[in-house]
Amino acid sequence: MTPARVGVFGLLGSGNLGNDGSLEAVLGYLRAAHPEAAVDALCGGPEVVETRYGIPATRLHWYRGEYRTASRAGAVAAKGLGKLVDAVRTAAWVRRHDVVIVPGMGVLEATLPLRPWGFPYSLFLLCATGRLFGTRVALVGVGADAISDRPTRALVRWSARLAAYRSYRDALSRDAMRAMGVDTVRDEVYPDLAFALPTPGAASGPAGEPGRVCVGVMAFHGGNDDRARAEEIHRRYLDGTTRFVRALVEDGRPVRLLTGDEVDRTVVDAILDAVDSPLVTAAEAASLADLMKEAAAADTVVATRYHNLVCALKAGTPTLALSYAAKSEALMDRMGLDAYCHPAREVDADRLLEQFRALEKRSAELRQTLTERNQDAARRLEDQFTALTAALFPATDHAHTHALREAP
Missing domain, CATH: 3.40.50.2000 (Glycogen Phosphorylase B;)
Structure with missing residues (x-):
């Protein structure tokens, strides 16, 4: 069997520690459960991702000023051209993969200022080309919320519908997607992916x-x-x-x-x-x-x-x-x-x-409560990664199960 070609996608390496923590959790899962997989990224900060996580990375947007306000005619034209170029670049990147994982992040929400032609458009390109080329796109432990802006809501809804796998970091997210017209019957809720990261000791x-x-x-x-x-x-x-x-x-x-x-x-x-x-x-x-x-x-x-x-x-x-x-x-x-x-x-x-x-x-009492809740979160995330393997790597999952049954 050839190694699975796995891509990770998102505003990763761009300065947001939460986004990068979700990536780190998914990479930890892949390295433990699927060490043979060839992993690379399409992301916001490829230099950071390559240096920090040791995987090849490609810039998400052709136009480097994508998230700067465009006021001059030249910048507006460059942004418009970038949308066309990104459609081709995203399709070519997706086609090279068997699986693409969007690790956590609030990719299905607009709780902070967001324009439809920004990340929602990029996510839609990913999910649409994944469906077109038969690449399984997984939205793993993502956040979602009700969106009032109609173009943004439409892009988010279609992205979710076109994904091969969805799970959410809280029940509110799943409820929001259901309210926006997405069939969530098979979608599960798990703790945020960051709860899968190791817990370091206190700073000295x-x-x-x-x-x-x-x-x-x-x-x-x-x-x-x-x-x-x-x-x-x-x-x-x-x-x-x-x-x-x-x-x-x-x-x-x-x-x-x-x-x-x-x-x-x-x-x-x-x-x-x-x-x-x-x-x-x-x-x-x-x-x-x-x-x-x-x-x-x-x-x-x-x-x-x-x-x-x-x-x-x-x-x-x-x-x-x-x-x-x-x-x-x-x-x-x-x-x-x-x-x-x-x-x-x-x-x-x-x-x-x-x-x-x-x-x-109530400090002492709450510390005990948090110990218990963290233990439960760790168990639930083990279930998340088991479900992810079954959904995205069925051949690997079958071989793993067979090996366990054959073990003395």
């Missing part, structure tokens, strides 16, 4: 000082339907978060600022400027493993980005969510901390501080 040195609180921040401007209020939402979020950090410092608590994407650095800088104190420091996290180390060394975590929450919960640290979407609330509910959510659009520093203190009073 100054980052592990007693009483430390990790505050995960985000360059948050609202969602896809909030473009008219984006700056107002951002100012309110930044002001509330800054006031909360200042209150912690006044109580003598060391604060460690975390990010999950390169764009979040502006928020970190703004808080450091506003709260001029040696008690406030910023972490230089390059992976979800780094974020987990930071969270494991903290007494408590307060975080906005979804995968900041995942890392803190997986590290077993009591966590309060600054929630910007239903996916955060679903995650907190799954992990037994549904009472500790605060709206990111309306950060009230005084109310947030009350919730924070209530969370800390």
Whole structure:
């Protein structure tokens, strides 16, 4: 038998730690269960993916300015041409593979600003050409949400329909796809793929000082339907978060600022400027493993980005969510901390501080709850990878089963 040709697809290597963590989890699965597979990527940051994960990678978009606003005629024309070129490039790449995996990520949602001709168009090209050439496309542990913009909703719906396999990171995602007209009868829900990653030990040195609180921040401007209020939402979020950090410092608590994407650095800088104190420091996290180390060394975590929450919960640290979407609330509910959510659009520093203190009073109890929920998540993800093998590598799965039966 020739080795399976497996592609991974998405905005990977582009600065978002959550996306890269999902890739890392899937690569770990492939290397353990299908070490003979030839794996490569079509992704946003091929140089990073090749260097960090050791697999060949191709740039997702022909036009390098794809995610920059095009105002001049030349840039608009280049973007338009890029859409045509990408259709050909994507088809050629898909045709070379037996299987393509989209690892996690919120690829079926628009909870952050998103244009239909951006990633939704790219995902549609992938799924359509996969169906055309008989390449099995799998959306594995992905996030989804109701989408009001009609072109974006249509592209997302058809992408999901054309995929050969779908699973979701929460029940809300599956329900959203069902509401958008996708048959989800065979689709399963599993924990986020990042829960399959190893749990590192706590960070050492100054980052592990007693009483430390990790505050995960985000360059948050609202969602896809909030473009008219984006700056107002951002100012309110930044002001509330800054006031909360200042209150912690006044109580003598060391604060460690975390990010999950390169764009979040502006928020970190703004808080450091506003709260001029040696008690406030910023972490230089390059992976979800780094974020987990930071969270494991903290007494408590307060975080906005979804995968900041995942890392803190997986590290077993009591966590309060600054929630910007239903996916955060679903995650907190799954992990037994549904009472500790605060709206990111309306950060009230005084109310947030009350919730924070209530969370800390139950710290020991919640750490035990998180231990139990993490064990369950690990078992469920073993089921996810078993199901993925059966769906995408049936010949390999049959041979593996036969070998087990023949073993003495």
